[in-house]
Amino acid sequence: MSILETRDLTKRFGGLSAVNRVNVAIPEGAIYSIIGPNGAGKTTLFNCITGFYPPEEGEVLFMGKNLTGLSPDRITQRGISRTYQNIRLFPAMTALENILVGAHPRLRSNFADAILRTPRQRAEEKTALEKAMKLLEFVGLKGKGDLLARNLPYGEQRRLEMARALANEPKIILLDEPTAGMNPNESRTMMRFIENLREELGITILLIEHDMKVVMGISEFIYVLDFGQLIAQGSPEEIQRNPQVIESYLGRGAA
């Protein structure tokens, strides 16, 4: 059974259909990719799934339940995390605080707990901090917890964003170009890291990626978007041979 599914999902901006009747289905524990040229609607699709854009038509199903119309915070609480194409950390908060914010949906202490410092709140803070430290170590940022997020180098910011998304203990994580701006070496490390997420934490992964080496290397299944529509889908081998995909990437006549 698929953990995440869209049915005829459509999002229009004015007359333009940024996402047009898109159907995807991601099985639990899989690594799926979405590719497509610039402006194909990949990030818009992510934004529709995570609730930033209400879709005009169609629906999003998560573990069999309809998510359409829920606000982003509710959707995140259900267990969907994401990262952003252009890193969006909380720049003036420390790395550790960033992760703790990510853990927000998994913590229960409320306003009254905070001002009264109840034992429940203190116990919860302690375990949250321990978990955050573990995540920090998991993404290779041990000892950098007290640095401001904005002062970390680019690659570490990417990994911190990943740790923040993981703090939510998600069932599925949507990664928007996780290797953007990385050299081949760093990309390979990131690839292994993503595979690790699935192996060690059992998280389903849906990623948008431009780097074909990465895409072909780790995806089990690929969706190709162009002008908001799905033009192809299949295993990496099938996609590489698909004439329509080659045409949309390289232009007419190349195929």
Added chain:
Amino acid sequence: MRDQLKASARSGLIFGVVIIFLMLFGLTKTLSDILGELFNLQSITRTGNSGGLMLLFALLAWWAGSRAAKEDKENWKAVLRNGAVSGLVIGSITALFTFLVGSLDGADIEMRTYLAQLDRPSVQFLLYGRSIIAGALMTFFIFLIFNLVGALASYILETRHAGGYLQKKYLQIKDRISGTSIVVRYKEHPQSKWIGYGILLAGTLLMPQFLGKYWNYAMGTVGIYVIMGLGLNIVVGLAGLLDLGYVAFFAIGAYTVGLLTAPAPIPIQWSFWPVLVISILLAAFAGILLGIPVLRMRGDYLAIVTLGFGEIIRVLIRSDMMSPYLGGPQGVRDIGGPSLFGISLSNERAYLYLIILGILLAILLTNFLQKSRVGRAWMAMREDETVAQAMGINTLYYKLMAFATGAAFAGFGGVLFAARNQYTGPADHTLMVSINVLSLLIVGGMGSIPGVMIGAFVLKGLPEVLRELDIYRLLVFGALLVIMMIIRPEGIWPAPRRRMELHESGLEEIPPDESLIGEEG
């Protein structure tokens, strides 16, 4: 090099302006007399100690010069150049000023009518008892020469490879001072900060015993502003919601205690303590009410709407329509004060204790909130509202909570203010209150608890201290604020986090991203 020269000139300009202000208010005279006494300098004129004045100027110039030298410590030519620029700027400004006052005085214009401190003897004093030209030139050269001296001295003493024996000694002494006993022990034992807090607390608790009625009242006002500042700090500093209508909640607190304890205009006379609780809750509730319509507004728009809300409350309490219930322009008189076990606490000292208690409570709450899930959610919202929501934070709820908490603090401040004066009226609740509270945050350092306290003292206490300067105190005060914002934009005692933001340059930074998450790539 141009940047360095510009920086030196700017630093010189600031020094020059400050020195002119010192002269305008006669502070140069006091300081020179102190210096003259200390070093046993001969007085040249009867009006003041001219030797002391020269020494004062020389020291100020030395300081300015060593500051200018910091622009480029490694190159002695640059050090001299920067020192010279700084000296030229300070020298010419101050010399021009003394020349101007000297000439005006020479033309028999009584400047005393305009500036109380500039009588004839003072002018003579500023000219060292010499002619106008000689006095102005002396001032100019003192500043120029000692700027150069200061710059060179800091180069020789601080630049590692420049000096010989002298430098070694200097650095040794410097290390020893920063390395000795108290400082090191303090750093090694973090528990010792609790001792520091203990001393501070004991001092604060003893203070009202030694202050007179007037100063207890003045410090009480400062304290009320500390409480309000801590509240607004949560709204603006933590949650990043720019609220310019903060006075509205102050007014709600003040009027609730007024109406429920005073005999008129509403004949209810409850006792103070339950009314205190009711007022705070009512203010918090008003915070939520204001919050609901502005939930979806951000930044500037939010500021404008809250500004309007503050004005609405003020106009309402002034209006004829509401005057049967709120007392109209006359306000509410005979507001009841607190009492404990039958003893009335309605005197300045008891109120000051009550206010200190309130501050301690407010600090505790702020601290707890800051280091909790709630505080982190607020900070995340301030940093990036969209992403905060994507992290599973119900931003609408947390915004309302921020408004309510801030409003509760303001309501508390309002209760104390009104009960202490036994009166409240529309004049107490002008826009100036909101602006003052916001300014004290900015002056003290946003997000920092000691910053709020210092800010409140600077903003509400300093004008009292400067009262001797009478009508010019607000002018001095304004000038001080402007100068401070130029030389220390992060506030007097900023939160460590903000200091990091403004002064940790050179590290890689990602530019703030204003676009929505919807960019395709």
